[in-house]
Amino acid sequence: xxxxxxxxxxxxxxxxxxxxxxxxxxxxxxxxxxxxxxxxxxxxxxxxxxxxxxxxxxxxxxxxxxxxxxxxxxxxxxxxxxxxxxxxxxxxxxxxxxxxxxxxxxxxxxxxxxxxxxxxxxxxxxxxxxxxxxxxxxxxxxxxxxxxxxxxxxxxxxxxxxxxxxxxxxxxxxxxxxxxxxx
Numbered sequence: 001x002x003x004x005x006x007x008x009x010x011x012x013x014x015x016x017x018x019x020x021x022x023x024x025x026x027x028x029x030x031x032x033x034x035x036x037x038x039x040x041x042x043x044x045x046x047x048x049x050x051x052x053x054x055x056x057x058x059x060x061x062x063x064x065x066x067x068x069x070x071x072x073x074x075x076x077x078x079x080x081x082x083x084x085x086x087x088x089x090x091x092x093x094x095x096x097x098x099x100x101x102x103x104x105x106x107x108x109x110x111x112x113x114x115x116x117x118x119x120x121x122x123x124x125x126x127x128x129x130x131x132x133x134x135x136x137x138x139x140x141x142x143x144x145x146x147x148x149x150x151x152x153x154x155x156x157x158x159x160x161x162x163x164x165x166x167x168x169x170x171x172x173x174x175x176x177x178x179x180x181x182x183x
C-alpha cells in the first residue's frame with residue numbers, strides 16, 4: 001500500500017509546495033511574477049500557457065484554487081499516476097492554448113483551468129468508462145462541486161474562459177483516453 005500511496009502524496013505535496021513557494025516569491029516581489037500569465041493573442045505571452053497555472057494573483061486566489069486542486073487531484077490519482085500526469089499536461093496545455101487563442105483581453109493566470117479540467121475529467125470518466133468506481137467518484141464530485149457549472153459562465157473579474165476551456169479539455173481527455181471495451 002505504501003508503494004502505491006507515497007508517490008501520489010509526494011506529487012500532490014510537491015504541487016502544493018511549488019505553488020506556495022511561487023506565491024511567496026510573487027508576494028515578496030510585488031506580484032512581479034504575474035507577467036508570466038496568459039495575455040491572449042500576444043506572442044510574448046506564449047510561455048504563460050505552461051507557467052500561468054502555477055501562479056496566482058494573490059494569496060486569496062491561491063487558497064481558493066489549492067483545496068480543489070488537491071482534492072480533485074487526489075481523486076484523479078486513485079487511478080494511474082501516469083494517467084494523472086498525462087491528463088494534467090493535456091489540461092494545462094490545452095486550456096492555456098485555448099485561453100491564448102479565444103479569451104477576453106487581460107491577464108489570465110491561476111490553477112482554476114487545471115482544477116476545472118480535473119472536475120470535467122472526473123465527471124466525464126463516469127460516462128466513458130462506465131465503471132462503478134468512476135461513477136462513485138463522479139457522484140462524489142457532483143455532490144461537493146456540482147455548483148461549479150456556474151463557473152463556466154461569463155463573470156466580471158474571473159477568467160471563466162480558463163474554467164470553461166479547462167473543463168472542456170478534461171472531458172476531451174476522458175473521451176480520448178477511455179478504455180476500449182470488447183464487444
